[in-house]
Each structure stands twice: as C-alpha cells, then as structure tokens.
Amino acid sequence: NYYRENYDSQNQKVVNKVVLGFSQVGAESDWRTANSESIQSAAQAEGIKLIFSNAQQKQENQIKAIRSFIAQKVDIIAFSPIVENGWEDVLNEAKIAGIPVIVMDRAIDIQDKALYVTHIGSDFEEEGRKAGRWLLEKVKKTKGSINVVELRGTFGSSPTNGRSKGFEEIIKPNTFIKMIGCKYGDFMKSKGKEIMENFLKSEGNRIHVVYSHNDDMALGAVEAIEEYGLKPGEDIIIISIDAVKAAFQAMIEGKINCTVECNPLQGPELMKAAKSIMKGNSLPKRIIINEGIFSQDMAKSELPNRKY
Ligand code: AHR
Numbered sequence: 557n558y559y560r561e562n563y564d565s566q567n568q569k570v571v572n573k574v575v576l577g578f579s580q581v582g583a584e585s586d587w588r589t590a591n592s593e594s595i596q597s598a599a600q601a602e603g604i605k606l607i608f609s610n611a612q613q614k615q616e617n618q619i620k621a622i623r624s625f626i627a628q629k630v631d632i633i634a635f636s637p638i639v640e641n642g643w644e645d646v647l648n649e650a651k652i653a654g655i656p657v658i659v660m661d662r663a664i665d666i667q668d669k670a671l672y673v674t675h676i677g678s679d680f681e682e683e684g685r686k687a688g689r690w691l692l693e694k695v696k697k698t699k700g701s702i703n704v705v706e707l708r709g710t711f712g713s714s715p716t717n718g719r720s721k722g723f724e725e726i727i728k729p730n731t732f733i734k735m736i737g738c739k740y741g742d743f744m745k746s747k748g749k750e751i752m753e754n755f756l757k758s759e760g761n762r763i764h765v766v767y768s769h770n771d772d773m774a775l776g777a778v779e780a781i782e783e784y785g786l787k788p789g790e791d792i793i794i795i796s797i798d799a800v801k802a803a804f805q806a807m808i809e810g811k812i813n814c815t816v817e818c819n820p821l822q823g824p825e826l827m828k829a830a831k832s833i834m835k836g837n838s839l840p841k842r843i844i845i846n847e848g849i850f851s852q853d854m855a856k857s858e859l860p861n862r863k864y
Pocket of ligand 1: 584586662798
C-alpha cells in the first residue's frame, strides 16, 4: 500500500493511504470502459485509495466531482476532461487547496499551465495523421475523386479537435480527396449509426469513405451501411480509431478496413505519476502513450494479443 504521513492537532504522526479522486467522462465507449477498469485495477495494485466518479458526459458533473474531491481533502485529483475549455475556476480552487492535479487522456486548453502537474494521454493529432496517411496510401491509385464523411466525437473535446486537425493536415493537399460532410456522434455507437443513416439519406452512393473518430461510432456506421444495402469495408472504406476488440472482429469480417490505436490502459502510468508527486518528484508536463495502427490483414493474428 501507498501511504502519506501527516500530523494531527496534537502533533501526533498519522499514516494514511494516499487518496486519489478521479473524475471520468462517462461510459460512452468500449475504450472508456477499458480505461476505467485500468484506473481502478492499477489503484488497487498500488494500494492507492481511489474515489471514482462518473460524470455521465456532463462537464458540470466533472466540476462538481472535483469540488467534492477538494472538500474531502484528497491528496491528488485526476480527471479526463470531457471538453477542452472551462476549467480555470475549479482548477484554481484545487490550487488554493494545495491539491495537485493530473490531466488524463483528454487535454485542456488553459492559459495558466501551472494549474496542472502533467497531462498523460495519447497524441490525438498524430492519430488523425495516421488515419490520413493510411487513406492516402489506400486510394493513391484511384481515378476520380474520393468523397469522405467524418463521424466526429464530442464537440469541443480534444480527441475530436486533434483527430480532425491531424487528418485534415494530411488530406488537404490531395485535392482529389473531398470531405463532403461531418457530424458529431459523441463517441457513441447509437449516434454513429444515426448520423451515418442521415449521411446515407442525403449523400447515398456518393460516399466512398467513412472516417470515424472511434470504433463504437464506426460499428454503428457499419450497421447503418448494411441496413442501407451496401457492404461496409467494400462499397465504403471505413477508417476508425481506438483498436478495441470489437473493431478487430469487424476487420476479420471485412467490415472495417483500418483502426488507429488509442491505448486506454493508462491506469499504471497514472498511479506512477501520483506516487512521484507524493514523493515530491517533478514530472514532465506531457506524458504521451505509444500507439500503433492496424489494418484488416493484421486483424486475425493480432486479435488474441488485444487486451481491450
Ligand atoms: O478520449 C478518448 C476517446 O474517448 C476515445 O477514442 C473514445 O472511444 C472515447 O470515448
């Protein structure tokens, strides 16, 4: 177990388990479920007491949770911010209370970078670039234009912003690739299906490629495409992000063409950072998780190795 030493009002030494308050975005995707499990099991393995709070996709719930961690005088606060903006006030409150903050997974956009110790998480822009490069390679010999629809995640969130930006950076100079539509699906399968149904209604057979910001939405789009009477993965190329097991299964069935890895198993890295902070060590401002990319031809051999 991991302990911290304190002195009570009689100046007696008291030893307590380190307490970490974590505010999670929600449970919108397979990725998120794996991320929550990773945090919970890593806390247990390290003997850190975890107060885990699920914000059900609402920033106001995350702010409330952080305020409640401050009131409970936790040792460290960590959170995966649903959106990038709007964290100044509550992080200033944590600073006044002297509680260090770790930003996990998604990034925040804040002027005063001293309001958090470190940001542990993926490079979302690079994930978008990887998806773009894969598409370029796939269609480079195609004649005529390639029409792409983009299923975005949550409006104002860093994975959505980064994945759009990185993809666009690669695609833009190649004018035969045309973005013909984008809609927000909050990283949820049901919404991915719904927005794909709408794209098919308005664009029909003009759609050549779906670029989905996560696997759950891509799997929803697969259902919509099948119900429309087309073959996902053949009639429409599907590129996705996360690399969860269900996407590997869909790749084996030929329904998704490629998935860029976004690794949710960040719990051990979070606990390592929490322990370093408690020891008074400094940490890099940014800790990036290493990730790969998987296409259909790799799916069968890779599936047994997937942990989420
Ligand atoms: O912040 C990471 C993203 O959020 C994952 O790609 C997605 O599946 C999740 O919901």
